[in-house]
Amino acid sequence: FLDKKKYGVVDNAEYFYRQRLTGTSTVDVMKENKRYFTDRLKNFYLKLANYCIKKEKCVPKFIQYLFAYDLQWLLKVDSLEVLDNTSQLNEFWKVLKQVLDYIDMDCIIDNKYIDEHILPFFIYLKNNHSIITTKSDQSLAIKSGDYIVEEFSKIVLWLDIIEYRRGYLNFSGNIESCFNDKYIHVKLVKESGAKIEEYDTKHVMYNNPKRQTLKYLGINWKYNYNFDTQISVSLNDMLYFKIEYDDGQIQYASIPLISFRESCGLSTSSAYFLKDSIIILFKEGKFNILPYSFKSMLRYEASNIKRVNYDKEPHYGYAIFIHIIYCIMYLFMKNKRIWLYSDRPDFADDNAKALFEYTCNMDDGVSRYFIVDKNSSSYNNLKRINKNIVAFGSFKHEILYLFAQKVISSYVNENFINPFHYFTPSLYSGLITSYRYFLQHGVTKDDVSEFIKKYDKNLSLIVCVSNMERDSFLADGYNFDSHVIQTLGFCRFDKLTSDDAKRQILFAPTWRLELSNEEKFIESQYYKTLKSFLNSEKLKSLVEVTCFTMVFKPHPELNDYIDLLDVPEYIHISEDESYQELFRDSSLLITDYSSVYFDFAYLKKPVIYYQKDDDYHYKEGYFKYDTHGFGKVIKKEEELIDEIHHIIKNECIMEDKYKKRVDEFFKYNDKNNC
Numbered sequence: 001f002l003d004k005k006k007y008g009v010v011d012n013a014e015y016f017y018r019q020r021l022t023g024t025s026t027v028d029v030m031k032e033n034k035r036y037f038t039d040r041l042k043n044f045y046l047k048l049a050n051y052c053i054k055k056e057k058c059v060p061k062f063i064q065y066l067f068a069y070d071l072q073w074l075l076k077v078d079s080l081e082v083l084d085n086t087s088q089l090n091e092f093w094k095v096l097k098q099v100l101d102y103i104d105m106d107c108i109i110d111n112k113y114i115d116e117h118i119l120p121f122f123i124y125l126k127n128n129h130s131i132i133t134t135k136s137d138q139s140l141a142i143k144s145g146d147y148i149v150e151e152f153s154k155i156v157l158w159l160d161i162i163e164y165r166r167g168y169l170n171f172s173g174n175i176e177s178c179f180n181d182k183y184i185h186v187k188l189v190k191e192s193g194a195k196i197e198e199y200d201t202k203h204v205m206y207n208n209p210k211r212q213t214l215k216y217l218g219i220n221w222k223y224n225y226n227f228d229t230q231i232s233v234s235l236n237d238m239l240y241f242k243i244e245y246d247d248g249q250i251q252y253a254s255i256p257l258i259s260f261r262e263s264c265g266l267s268t269s270s271a272y273f274l275k276d277s278i279i280i281l282f283k284e285g286k287f288n289i290l291p292y293s294f295k296s297m298l299r300y301e302a303s304n305i306k307r308v309n310y311d312k313e314p315h316y317g318y319a320i321f322i323h324i325i326y327c328i329m330y331l332f333m334k335n336k337r338i339w340l341y342s343d344r345p346d347f348a349d350d351n352a353k354a355l356f357e358y359t360c361n362m363d364d365g366v367s368r369y370f371i372v373d374k375n376s377s378s379y380n381n382l383k384r385i386n387k388n389i390v391a392f393g394s395f396k397h398e399i400l401y402l403f404a405q406k407v408i409s410s411y412v413n414e415n416f417i418n419p420f421h422y423f424t425p426s427l428y429s430g431l432i433t434s435y436r437y438f439l440q441h442g443v444t445k446d447d448v449s450e451f452i453k454k455y456d457k458n459l460s461l462i463v464c465v466s467n468m469e470r471d472s473f474l475a476d477g478y479n480f481d482s483h484v485i486q487t488l489g490f491c492r493f494d495k496l497t498s499d500d501a502k503r504q505i506l507f508a509p510t511w512r513l514e515l516s517n518e519e520k521f522i523e524s525q526y527y528k529t530l531k532s533f534l535n536s537e538k539l540k541s542l543v544e545v546t547c548f549t550m551v552f553k554p555h556p557e558l559n560d561y562i563d564l565l566d567v568p569e570y571i572h573i574s575e576d577e578s579y580q581e582l583f584r585d586s587s588l589l590i591t592d593y594s595s596v597y598f599d600f601a602y603l604k605k606p607v608i609y610y611q612k613d614d615d616y617h618y619k620e621g622y623f624k625y626d627t628h629g630f631g632k633v634i635k636k637e638e639e640l641i642d643e644i645h646h647i648i649k650n651e652c653i654m655e656d657k658y659k660k661r662v663d664e665f666f667k668y669n670d671k672n673n674c
Contacts, residue, residue, distance in 0.1 A: 002055055031077040038083075038092045045071070045099040064107040067099065072118050075125070078215045100126050109147070120149040120178070121216045133179070133250060140245060140252040142178050150178045157186070157241050157256040160455040162265040162287075164275040164433075169233045169287070171201075172455050174211060174226040175243065175256065181213075181223035183247040188229050191238040198242070201227040207449040207477035226455065228479065235278075239287040258285055262426055263456040269308050269319075270430030272300045294331065301327050308427055319427035322420075326402055326431055333403040340400060340434075342371040342409045342417060343441070344556070345392040348378035349578040350410040351439035351463070354491035358674040360386050371397055377576060393419045404434040410441040412457050435460040439491065442595030444469055445623035449477030463488050465598070466665050472622045489666075489673030490599075495580050498603040501652075503548045505644065506586035507534075507571075509610075510594035511555040521561050525613045529637075531565050533610070538641050540570060546648050553582060555594070587652035588644065597630060601662050602669070606647050606654045607631035610640050628665065630658045 001007055030036035045067055052059045059067075083089050108114065108122050124131055124144040131144045140152035161172035175186065186201045204226045206212070214222035231239070245252045260267045265280075272281040274297060279290040281300065290296065305323050308316050343350035348370065356370045367388070372378050374391035382389045390397050398419045401407075407417060415421045417436075420428045438459045443466070444452075459480065464470040464487045473485040509530065515521045533539065534552065543550050553574040554562055567573055574582060579596065583589075589600040590608045597607045607630045625633045631654075634640040654662075663669075 002052065002060075030073070031079065032082060034082050036074070037080070038088070038095050040074075041092070041095045041099050045102075046095070049099070049102045059102045061104075061107060064103045065111055067103050068108050068111050068122070069113045071099065072114050072122065075118055075122060075216055076115075077217060080218045096125070097128070118216070120144070120147070121221055123147045124149065133247070135250050135252060140250065152179060152243070152245055152252055153254045155179075155243060155254070155256050156259050157243065158259050158261055159264045159266070160261050161263065161458045162273075162280065163458065164278055164280055167232055168230050169239065169280070169289070170230050172228045172458070174224055174455070176222055176224055178222055179245060180247070181225040183245055184225050185244040185246070186225065186227045187242045187244060188231060189240050189242055190231060190233070192234065193236075199229065199231055201229040204228050204479045205476055206453055206455065206479065207447070208453060209450070211455065228454070233289045235289055235291050237289040240285055255285060258282070260429070261456070263458065265429060265433065267426040267429035269311065269313070269427050270304050273430040273433055275433045297330070298327060304430065313424050313427060315423040316427065318423060322398065322402070322428065323431070325399065329399065329403070336403060337366045338400055338404045339366055339368050339406045339408060340371055340404045341368065342392070342411070344411065345371070345373045345416055346376045347556070348372045348376070348382060349580070350441050351491045352408055352410045353382075354495055355408065355439065355674055357385070358491065360388065369400055401434070402431050406437055407434045408437040408439065410439045412436075412438055412452060412459070437461040439463050443598040444472065445595060445621055447472075447477070447619035447621040452478065454479040459484055461486060463490065465489050465493070466667055468622055468665065487667050489668040491674045492580065493599070493602055493673050494671050496599060496603055497584050498605060500584055501587045501605070502585045503546070504551055504586045505543070505548055505588045505590065506551050506553060506582055507590045508553040508594055508596050509555065509558075509592045511557040518561060518564070522564065527564070529612045533637055533640070534565055534567050534571060536637065536641065538638070540568065542641060542645055543570065548648065551582065551586065553579075588647055590640070590644070601630035601658070602666060604654050604659050604662055606652055606658070608640065608643055608647070609633045611635065612637070628661060630654070630661055
């Protein structure tokens with residue numbers, strides 16, 4: 001092309017931008033490989049630039065545009081940890097500057113193929129890392145050269161939670177900004193008639209990477225300021241947020257723009273919500289506390305419906321229908337006490353089912369319903385004992401969800417709970433004001449703060465079985481209020497029994513979140529470990545000689561790949577049995593990291609942890625297998641089978657030291673967990 005200065009265009013071809021599902025594409029692995037940094041800058045960018053200069057006496061604009069487009073992927077790398085020492089780091093920055101010198105500023109600023117999020121950082125690097133904070137009479141801004149990186153007055157305050165509870169309004173949210181968060185303060189202003197008061201918010205930290213400082217090439221670039229606040233409110237109060245900046249030399253304040261995340265009680269489609277005869281209306285950047293009247297509610301609903309119809313987001317027509325149904329049914333439903341219970345949509349065999357069965361016949365004015373998929377075996381089984389079994393995702397489920405006081409579940413997955421999850425849920429914000437109670441489906445032993453955290457899982461209760469578990473939820477990263485975390489015991493424990501234990505071994509490994517498709521699964525060490533153990537001739541011989549049976553209970557996510565494991569016929573794959581049945585019938589449990597071992601250990605039956613591969617997706621938490629575990633940790637398949645044999649020879653009796661650990665861990669063992 002440099003020779004002929006001509007190119008041809010094919011007008012009937014399709015170009016597929018490929019990025020492997022396995023995460024092995026160049027843009028995925030580049031930050032782990034040294035050669036994609038300094039070597040790549042030298043051997044691609046600089047060599048091509050020098051070739052152009054030799055041939056053309058300059059680097060042509062189209063090559064500069066190519067450089068700028070391609071270089072953005074390198075700039076997005078968060079860390080330079082792959083470079084081992086200061087010398088390598090200095091060389092990288094030196095060579096990067098040489099490359100940037102060959103790219104004119106207009107080829108960066110006017111390049112429509114550069115991600116808008118990386119563009120300011122790109123310009124900052126082009127300007128030799130020059131950045132200043134400047135203040136005028138009208139604005140505060142961060143600039144790099146003449147380019148405005150960010151204006152303080154244009155910072156958006158995102159709200160995750162708006163909740164009214166017993167006279168208090170609770171807010172959680174964050175701001176993302178290039179202004180250093182240590183100089184930022186978020187305040188809430190309350191106007192009560194002529195009286196104006198300012199309240200500080202609480203600055204909180206989260207472990208989820210989405211709520212931490214964004215780094216490019218190891219440089220802090222965009223800061224995340226997360227906050228919580230609670231304020232008492234009265235009728236006709238008006239509230240709004242203010243952001244202040246103070247670095248000791250420059251002081252500035254502004255009223256931020258407000259946006260709502262999906263977890264919030266409001267959205268651009270629903271500017272109000274109604275709770276306890278109070279209307280909270282968002283109007284012109286302020287939150288107004290207003291008295292309820294049905295006429296006012298209808299007026300606000302009409303405005304919402306008009307907005308939904310105007311925006312025409314996906315599924316907007318059905319959302320309008322639901323808003324109309326809500327208005328029609330509100331007077332009839334508003335005073336009903338509706339509690340919804342659920343485990344997994346496809347299977348009911350957990351804490352919510354146990355609690356529902358315990359409470360469903362109580363005469364306390366509460367209408368209780370259990371939610372489960374109509375096509376699951378659990379639906380008909382539950383229907384035989386109680387009429388209030390509702391099909392997940394049905395119209396009845398949707399109506400009950402709109403008017404529910406409490407949603408009680410053993411899961412926090414939105415798609416397991418919310419019937420509107422797949423139908424643009426923001427269109428229903430404001431209608432749904434229920435409190436959520438998390439019974440858990442397993443003891444939390446690891447650091448799961450990247451998944452379960454206050455800002456998008458606004459829970460009213462988290463049930464724990466141990467004070468150690470409770471204390472872990474109070475650590476940094478979760479940010480739930482202390483009264484939310486309570487050690488009450490799991491309801492399903494009341495149903496556990498070991499009276500009829502058989503000569504049965506239960507193998508119940510957990511899943512690996514990163515295995516999102518068949519290709520990843522087959523290439524994983526997890527797959528190889530499972531297949532090798534299940535097809536072990538030594539295991540088969542041991543089971544046959546000792547007259548035991550072997551039961552394999554795959555994790556629900558593993559069921560999709562079960563045929564790939566070639567499970568031999570002598571091993572029974574459990575599909576329909578409940579965990580309670582399996583725990584009752586089994587004399588020994590083998591798992592890796594699955595929390596099912598807590599239930600089994602609760603019965604003081606022996607447990608083996610087969611952890612050949614250190615590949616579990618959650619960070620290790622307070623629970624240390626060597627000091628807290630209820631059985632041996634095994635790393636090799638041969639040693640695992642030897643340990644199985646040893647336990648069988650000892651008549652599957654848990655060792656005393658593990659029984660002591662069970663007693664120390666569980667707070668209650670009295671069958672009164674419900």
